[in-house]
Amino acid sequence: MAGAVHVRELRRSFGATVAVDGASWDADAGTVTALLGPNGAGKTTTVECLEGLQRPDAGVVRVLGADPWRSGAEHRARVGVMLQEGGLPTTSRPLPLLRHLADLYRDPVPVADLAGRLGIESFAGTTVRRMSGGQRQRVALAAALLPRPDVLFLDEPTAGLDPHARLAVWDLVRAEAARGACVVVTTHSFEEAQRLADRVVIMAAGRVVADGTLDEVRGGRTLEDVYFALTTGAAR
Numbered sequence: 001m002a003g004a005v006h007v008r009e010l011r012r013s014f015g016a017t018v019a020v021d022g023a024s025w026d027a028d029a030g031t032v033t034a035l036l037g038p039n040g041a042g043k044t045t046t047v048e049c050l051e052g053l054q055r056p057d058a059g060v061v062r063v064l065g066a067d068p069w070r071s072g073a074e075h076r077a078r079v080g081v082m083l084q085e086g087g088l089p090t091t092s093r094p095l096p097l098l099r100h101l102a103d104l105y106r107d108p109v110p111v112a113d114l115a116g117r118l119g120i121e122s123f124a125g126t127t128v129r130r131m132s133g134g135q136r137q138r139v140a141l142a143a144a145l146l147p148r149p150d151v152l153f154l155d156e157p158t159a160g161l162d163p164h165a166r167l168a169v170w171d172l173v174r175a176e177a178a179r180g181a182c183v184v185v186t187t188h189s190f191e192e193a194q195r196l197a198d199r200v201v202i203m204a205a206g207r208v209v210a211d212g213t214l215d216e217v218r219g220g221r222t223l224e225d226v227y228f229a230l231t232t233g234a235a236r
Helices: 043-050 094-102 111-117 133-145 163-178 190-196 214-218 223-231
Strands: 005-014 017-027 032-036 058-063 079-082 151-155 182-186 199-204 207-213
Touching (some): 043 151, 079 133, 094 111, 111 163, 163 182, 182 190, 199 223, 207 214
Parallel strands (some): 079 151
């Protein structure tokens, strides 16, 4: 089985709506894979199956060789997850929350290091409920990075961030891949994909319509041209 992340013929439906329709792709350790596609393409559903938050109707998903739906606590501690929305207790302040989460792991990244790199100290006294969307994104990313994960799933990690914060996040993502983690990023940003990705997977209408290195997928064209050629008319 290839890849730290392995997807084969994944299918997931919600009633009559087919969210993922036979998707197959792999992602390797030490690389960043960008998952692109229009709204409704099946990106988030695919990632949630890999995170064990949804159960596939058919097909195979494996993370570090394990079925994420059936995996235990030891496996889950090796996987970092940043959800598109939610996942943070709304009455908590960021530093106590991150310290509490750090206590759950054997060898966490120091909270002060992450807070400094992501600029969290500047709003340390603010509860999650009162944070801006970009501030919540930074706390959610810090939480995902705490366990030094072997696989890291980031769903729209820079949505709502200002340019300085976006660059800081990109630096952290590259550092995670450099230390050997497999990073999967879902994004709508062509710039983000081109800045970060070793591999690009484009989805449309629940199917994988392109999969390869950035140069392979572009084939001498711009990523934008390839994306629109493959996805125009496919969005639900």
